[in-house]
Amino acid sequence: MIEILSPAKVARARVTGALVAEILQTMKSRAVVGTNLLEIDGWVREMIEAAGAESCYVDYAPSFGNGPFGHYICTGVNDAVLHGLPHDYAxxxxxxxxxxxxxxxxxxxxxAAISFIVGESRPAESVAMIEATERALAAGIAAAGPGKAIGDISHAIGRSLRDSGYEINTDFGGHGIGSTxxxxxxxxxxxxxGRGYRMRPGLMLAIEPWVMQDTDELVMDPDGWTLRSATGARTAHTEHTIAITGKGAEILTLPPQ
Incomplete structure (x- = not known):
């Protein structure tokens, strides 16, 4: 299903997007050396419930996962890039x-998704990988707009990631978003x-470039959720939700100023 949202629903989406951005930035500030992934999950639950919102993850049970996700946020550390199941890790x-x-x-x-480095260390290859996903996200958003094709977004992201020297996995990517x-x-x-669906005002999209340092192959943890690089190399993932407008694309999940 491709959903076109009314202006009233897009206005509500701005509120949801601001909440997602606020929670992510709060978790980034709290994620220090010694913080446990389960603490992060608990803090996210508190913020979602305090805002009168609902988690999209707790009862999420797609065909590729192992039953309901059962947590409030995905937490991927180092080689874990997608669907990271929070667990007891400091x-x-x-x-x-x-x-x-x-x-x-x-x-x-x-x-939305963010990647960052915890603590004082700044491994150069990790910094470069995070920055590459951020550039690719910006390129994808710049390629979005009314009358443009979904393939324009994909092409812009792929060109940016390849220019940065990364292989690309297309099993998982961005998607439409709205009432679900x-x-x-x-x-x-x-x-x-130029290929694919032509965007219209009211369409909302979640655009999410992600890369693995030296491979395009994924492996799944025994938990049935967490996807890692097949080589054990580090990974990065960046994502925004956008709304297509009459003039271009509006980012709904920008961090608070």
Whole structure:
């Protein structure tokens, strides 16, 4: 299903997007050396409930997962890039942490992800990888707008990631979003310009470039959720929810100023 939202629903989506951004930035500030991933999950639950919102993850049970996710945020450390199941792990200096969060409020969802390094260490390759996903996200958003094709977004992301020297996995990518978290159209992180669905005002998309340092192959943990790089190399993931407007694309999940 491809959903076109009314202006009133897009206005509600701005509120949901602001909440997602606020929670992610709060978790980034709290994620210090020694912080446990389960603490982060608990703090996210508190913020979602305090805002009168709902988690998109707790009861999420897609065909590729192992039953309901059962947690409030995805926490990927180092080589874990997607669907990281929070578990009993204390963050260490230099860990690369990816946080992915989707929330539903007043009937409209928003989805975003950030990657950052914990503590004082700044491994150069990790910094470069995070920056590469951020550049690719900006390129994808710049390619979005009314009348443009989904393939334009995919092509812009793929070109940016390849220019940065990374291989691309297209099994998981961006997606439509609205009254539910995951909708059509699928947005691969590589593709041909001019192909696919033509965007219209009211369409909302979650665009999410992610890379692994030296591979495009994923492996799944025994938990049935967490996806890691097949080589054990580090990974990064960045995501925003956007709304297509009459003039271009509006980012709904920007951090608070």
């Amino acid at each position: 963050l260490a200096d230099g860990d690369l942490l990816s946080l992915d969060l989707a929330v539903l409020k007043d009937g409209v969802a928003a989805d 978290m995951h909708q059509d159209p699928h947005i691969p992180n590589a593709g041909r310009a």
